[in-house]
Amino acid sequence: MEETVLSVRRLSKSFGRKQALHHVSFDCQAGRIVGLIGANGAGKTTIMKAILSLIKSQGDITINGQASTFNHHAALADVGALIEYPGIYPFLSGRDHLKLFARPTADKVQRIQTVIRDLHLAPYIDRRVKGYSLGMRQKMGIALALVNQPRLVILDEPMNGLDPQATKDLRELIKKKQAQGTTFLISSHILGELQKLAEDLIVIDHGRVVHQTTMQELLARNQHFLVLTTDQDLRAAGILAENGYLVTAHAPIRVQLRAADTVAAVLKTLTSNGVSIEDVQHEDGDFEQSILDMLRE
Structure with a gap:
């Protein structure tokens, strides 16, 4: 102890x-x-x-x-x-x-x-x-x-x-x-x-x-995002939204990853719809924003 x-x-x-x-x-x-x-x-x-x-x-x-x-x-x-x-x-x-x-x-x-x-x-x-x-x-x-x-x-x-x-x-x-x-x-x-x-x-x-x-x-409570660049960002963002993903930005595409979401599933959703992926990056939520959110709550 x-x-x-x-x-x-x-x-x-x-x-x-x-x-x-x-x-x-x-x-x-x-x-x-x-x-x-x-x-x-x-x-x-x-x-x-x-x-x-x-x-x-x-x-x-x-x-x-x-x-x-x-x-x-x-x-x-x-x-x-x-x-x-x-x-x-x-x-x-x-x-x-x-x-x-x-x-x-x-x-x-x-x-x-x-x-x-x-x-x-x-x-x-x-x-x-x-x-x-x-x-x-x-x-x-x-x-x-x-x-x-x-x-x-x-x-x-x-x-x-x-x-x-x-x-x-x-x-x-x-x-x-x-x-x-x-x-x-x-x-x-x-x-x-x-x-x-x-x-x-x-x-x-x-x-x-x-x-x-x-x-x-x-x-660990911070939000996690997937940032994507494709050959047709607006269409790709629409496809992801239609498939239940939380899209928070369109150019580049920013997808909030929830517990059940996987990177592989996001990418497969796009490629199976004929979208070419040019770049993929991970982004974590901001510590300062987490504190501000906590105080706001």
Whole structure:
């Protein structure tokens, strides 16, 4: 049985008369990358702040088997986080920040050097942070979240301000840390990046969990299409429609494949009616569209 690193039960939060979270419950299992997905204002950051005891909330939060509340949160010692913007001091260098936040254990210097190497911070780590670009600051914030090698890492929009190379580097680092047993809870509006990372998905809408699934299950639910080019597309589309196939476009022909449909049967239907097939391609439904459809439902 998988070990539960983070358990959230009946989490609720109100700001004045506005209820931001409604009895949110979910788990994060050890060594998994969990994606928190929802529109702006859905409650993703509020959930993360509540877990980290940055705001008061109602409900039960357990981290590594230990209850964590706003007033008693010792369990957070084994949690790293980057929420919204990195909390950094402009007149300190990047290295000074890491020395300040790194736990004073025997391997402190080694941990600092490791995170500098992993995030490619060496070219500017000894410069004052006030001169850092947005991307440099973001990487600094991620470094602070990772420097103590926590079991659970919570990242809110970690790709903000990162260029394509830095985004790829961060993705590879997260996967490397996951392979070593680290659990990640990540929110991102860049769904394409989340698709490359997340294994488990929690979909939030208006402060409620509307769906929990795995990336594998969600992609399996995606629609599959056959895209065809023939010597007489309009006639071919008509033939397929007459034979009960779901034709969604005509030039080129796009056929939605349902469970009972096979590629061989589609092609045979056309060739037996004298249609020559010039090109055949497969196309899967879009991950982002699947999420939007889920929220619409």
